[in-house]
Amino acid sequence: MxxxxxxxxxxxxxxxxxxxxxxxxxxxxxxxxxxxxxxxxxxxxxxxxxxxxxxxxxxxxxLIDAHQHMFSTGFNLQNVDCRVTSIKEMVERVKERAQFCDPEEWIIGWGFDESSLTEKRLPTKDDFVDINNPIFISRYCLHAAVVNDTALKTAGVTKESTVDTGELKKDNNGELTGVLKEEAMDLVTAKMPPYSTEQMKQALRLADKYYVQHGITAVHEAGFGFITGSFKEYTVFNDMVENQSLNVRMNGMILNRFYKNARDMNLKPGSGSHRLKIGPIKMFADGTISGMTASVTKAYRDNNGYGQLVHSYEDLARSVLEVHKAGWQIAIHAIGDHAVKQVLDAYENALEKFPRSDCRHRIEHASIANKNLLQRMSRLGIISVPQPSLIHLAGDVYMENLQDDVINHVFAINSFCKYGLTPAGSSDSPATPCSPMLGIYTAVSRETKNGKCFIPEERVSLYEALKMYTKHAAYASFEETEKGTLEVGxxxxxxxxxxxxxxxxxxxxxxxxxxxxxxxxxxxxxxxxxxxxxxxxxxxx
CATH class of the missing domain: 2.30.40.10 (Urease, subunit C, domain 1)
Incomplete structure (x- = not known):
């Protein structure tokens, strides 16, 4: 041979x-x-x-990235990069882009982090008052954004507008500041012009090239439809795979709101090819720590708030049971310890009412998990999918936002390993850079941007960190017989x-x-x- x-x-x-x-x-x-x-x-x-x-x-x-957003990563490679050190520089970059745009064309930016800005505050609509184009700039976490007055007016958003979860941030006079959190962003994105098929394909081509440069050979897409709000994301990716236009292999999650679309298309869990395989149904339980929207059991330091749950327990448990009974793997975004508990309650309820073996249900992020939660995750066979890079990029903010006795349970990767949770390494790109090297470095060092060591006892060895991005990531998608280790066949x-x-x-x-x-x-x-x-x-x- x-x-x-x-x-x-x-x-x-x-x-x-x-x-x-x-x-x-x-x-x-x-x-x-x-x-x-x-x-x-x-x-x-x-x-x-x-x-x-x-x-x-x-x-x-x-190397496998077990939780990222390929469409968003590709689009961001074309949009205005707002990973800057001041609001002034952010405004200058948007103004520069506006010079090449039609008057009504949307200017989309991404990546700002107020903790890295010299002004030490969130940008607001007033910062962009001299720019007439509608503007939408997402925070690096993708759970908050800032828009200008033109965007608000174009979308028909006023101070009377409301959302079930999230926030339209207002000033002391009750006027909108342009800062939108969680579901509030949807009020604006729903009115933005949809991406064309060619724009979506170009985004995937750019992300594909970017990923392979960082050694990534396979990814788990964290929800078809997450960026464009359309299940067209699946059909576009599938078309490119069939035409052999992409290199990176994908295990694709399906947002729960598109569950019916998947059934109508007769998509089955685990179906597809080595290039594109259907993965879990993706749900959400809360927000983020840095945005103080993650649902926690002990109040945040600054505002005494506890974050927000996306669903009532009854609604989440109902959705989980329906999908679980249909034989699907489930992946739920849960960051705060309150949200992690809610998800575990829903998983345990589904398993008691409809026992299944080797479900490998996942908790995406599982950022705050104490000993009791880890024990439950282990007993239920839950897979944790953390993003070590966030320790480096946001660890200093976590220490500012969280109570001291909570901090010790943040991204407890060594504990994940000890409890047999086979943590699957990921970036949540573009929330953090896609580089697995950055994730591995942080898992080994636990060093924040400001040089602090964030819970040193949760460090892991280089070999254990590599397992997260290889063996564990393959196991998280039921693909351990095909990838994750180097073996004949x-x-x-x-x-x-x-x-x-x-x-x-x-x-x-x-x-x-x-x-x-x-x-x-x-x-x-x-x-x-x-x-x-x-x-x-x-x-x-």
Missing amino acids: EAETILQNGVIVSMDDDHHYFKAIAIKNGRIIALGDNSDVQQYTGKDTKVIDLEGKTVVPG KLGDLTILPKGFLNFSPQQIKNTEIDMTIIGGEIIYEKERDFNEKQREKEFN
Whole structure:
């Protein structure tokens, strides 16, 4: 048998149950056919075999992001980047974009974090008073936004407008500030022009290229329809997969509000291909810690509030039971400990009324979970899906917002592992950068942006952190027989890292660049080639 691709002279980390390491690997028809020493794979070398000398580099299973938003990431690569250090700079960037826009064209921005702004406050509509275009700028967490007066008027939003959950923030005179939280954002986004099919495809192409540059070979999409409000997101992605227009493999969640659409299209849990597989039904229980909308049992420091639950227990339990009985895996966004408890109550109720084995129901984020909640998660077989990068990017804000005895339970990744919760690594991109290296660095170091160590006892080893983005992430989507470890018969998805990576310090991990990304045995990204292309572009321009 002749292999199509052979990699040799490397440190190949299988991540399998027996912790095997190899020097060489052979791939044919997109799957691994041999692992071993260089001599063990020589028999698979033919005249057409591509042989890659790793020169001691580290090979791990293709990295998987278990919770991200591919459409949003792609759109943000085109929108105004508002990850700046001042409101003044944010306004300048929006003004610059306005120069190239038609008067009625929406200007969309993303990524601001008020804790990083010199003004130390949220931007408001008054900051954009000199810009006539309608403006919508989402906070990095995607759970809040700021809009200007033109956007409010275009959407017909007034100070009398109301929402069931969320907030239309007002000043001391009862006037709208332009800051919208949670469901309040929908009042404006519902009036924005819909994305065209070509715009959606372009967003996916951009995100796909961006992900493979960061060593990502597969993702879990955290809810088809989350960004555009339309189940068209699924049909667009499916069309691109059928036309072989994308590289990254996807396990796609379906928002609960599109559950009927999925049934009408006869989509079944776990159906699809290795390129696009139908995953869980996605629901929401609360908001975010930094926005103080996550539902907590102990009040936030600043405002004595407890956040908000999205649903009553009765409504959530009813939805969970319906989907659970139909045989689906369920993934619920729950960040605050009150929300996590509500979700566990709903899961336990469904399991008692309709027992099922190996459901692998998930809690997305599971940010605040004390010992009792972890014990319940373990007993019920719940999978936690944290975002370690948030410790680095928002840990300082968490310490400001949460009570001292609550902080010790935030993203308790080491405890997740001890309780057997197989935490699946993720970024929630674009809420945080998609880079698994940033997530792995933070899981190992627990270092915040301001250099503080956030609950050091919850650090994990580099190997455990790698498991989150490989083995555990594959298990979270019932794909452990296909990916997540390097074993004969599994998909030939590999991420190539620098020589000596397994001994890197946290800072070295953070600064690590991906050498190569291989999907199905095909080199999709190569750092040296990418560097040369950028150099040629620079010289040409």
